[in-house]
Amino acid sequence: MIEIHLFEQLVAFADSGTLSAAAEQLHISQPALSRSMQRLEEELGVKLFDRQKSRLSLNENGELAVRYARNLLLQESSMIDQIREFDRKKRTISVGSCTPILIPDFVSLLSSLYEGMTISTEVTGDPALAQQLRDNKYQLAILHEEPDEKEFFSLPIESEHLYVFLPPVHPLADADGLYLKDLDGQTFLLYSQIGFWDGLCRRKMPSARFLVQQEYDVLGELVENSAFPSFTTDYIMKREPNRTDRVAVPILDKEANVTYYCTCLRSEKAKFRPVFQHFKGSSRT
Amino acid sequence: MIEIHLFEQLVAFADSGTLSAAAEQLHISQPALSRSMQRLEEELGVKLFDRQKSRLSLNENGELAVRYARNLLLQESSMIDQIREFDRKKRTISVGSCTPILIPDFVSLLSSLYEGMTISTEVTGDPALAQQLRDNKYQLAILHEEPDEKEFFSLPIESEHLYVFLPPVHPLADADGLYLKDLDGQTFLLYSQIGFWDGLCRRKMPSARFLVQQEYDVLGELVENSAFPSFTTDYIMKREPNRTDRVAVPILDKEANVTYYCTCLRSEKAKFRPVFQHFKGSSRT
DNA sequence: TCGGATTACGTGCACCGTAATGATC
């Protein structure tokens, strides 16, 4: 058994070229390093260096040992990282969502149900979101379609309907309803983190232009102070009373009227029973 | 950076089940091990154990860490072995030979030419012997055929002719020469370590039976005191005067009259120049 | 009461740093 710090010092020497430089890099004295390398040779029972009195250099054995040592050090640090990561994962619930809209409520729900756990969330437009449950990237997902594979368990938790948000002067502002294709070619203000909606808009309106805004508040100001059409939903309107004079016209495409499902691996259903219980209780309303 | 002896102790604990047993196995005191495991947890920043006052056991993190640790320990010890092996190989010349007969002389030649080096030899019937030069299993080979690949360098060093060694009463004892196929079906005494000869006999005499003897001296006694035919060669007869009344009948198959080649990788020709020089000098005789 | 884990405490020595020496350019 040879302690790993000897190999670390060997690698430092290989990187630096001289004992003194390596010692400095390692924050130890030169004699200490010199003795360490002697000890390493002794414990291996193999000469690792050519000693030319005032110049120390690796011989063939040493070169080989350095290659192995680099590998071993990598191995160890990756091992440590993985153990820590494994532990961390047990203390966090990662949620992947196709929409940003439910995140705040969902996080506060999880926080209250799983005290002490860290909740980490990501919004993604990736249609393979369900697969990432299987890969353990997420433990919970919010999807806009119910996955049909038997390994998943899911429950509808909310629905949302898309509206185009038009200035009153807009030619289409007094329509009762519109299809996205009717809006193709126009220029829209859009929030950047909108998950699957982004793909939907670009697919249905291939000729439209989108002014994408990272900051939600800035987007609000732009909506207030410009004539570009934008989007909103019933869910948003319920929470944020409309401060503008814009008109919300419902979008009629069926893909724009979605039900969200809370999904997990069936094997983890028990762990998340409280979550599903919550939505079962509230879904009657 | 976590020292490897902590992982070693962790594995010992996993193997033993209790700290006291593990401490005994490791030849340290129980308190020392207890503190080591606390230190390991601290350095990892991860709890590895369930502590039930009087019983310590691995938790999920601990189980994972043990799996990784076993791997790391294996890695390290294999690394150390390989470095030592690499060093040893530089101090030894390994010779693979298709025949045992030249080994003693060849070894003493190498010993005198390469003072301080260890000479290791193996006799094999493997027809891929030349390939094992390429794989660095051997640095020198004695072959009964000259390899045609350009990467090898070889020099003829000796020739040998096979004789069947018959009791005078044997029906074929007064033949001037015999082919192996004429002997098929009979039962022979055979030495076990005869390299390529073994394959030759079995190929040419598929119906013959062979009484294989591990000990060379025992074989000699059996030859003296039994009527089973055996084999000898001119090379052997030159060195060991025949102490029996057996008759040596030459074998006429061309494969049974061989020239031996000393072979090495062309890239190592320089290293073995003294060897080839020796045989060039002596081949005129 | 015994076996096992942890805590307390004193100690030794392994390893460190400083200083000196040797060697090479």
Next chain:
DNA sequence: GATCATTACGGTGCACGTAATCCGA
């Protein structure tokens, strides 16, 4: 003289062992 490695030497921190304590079967 400057740089670099090794040897000498004295000091100290850290990990060890012994002993004590706590806890559970």
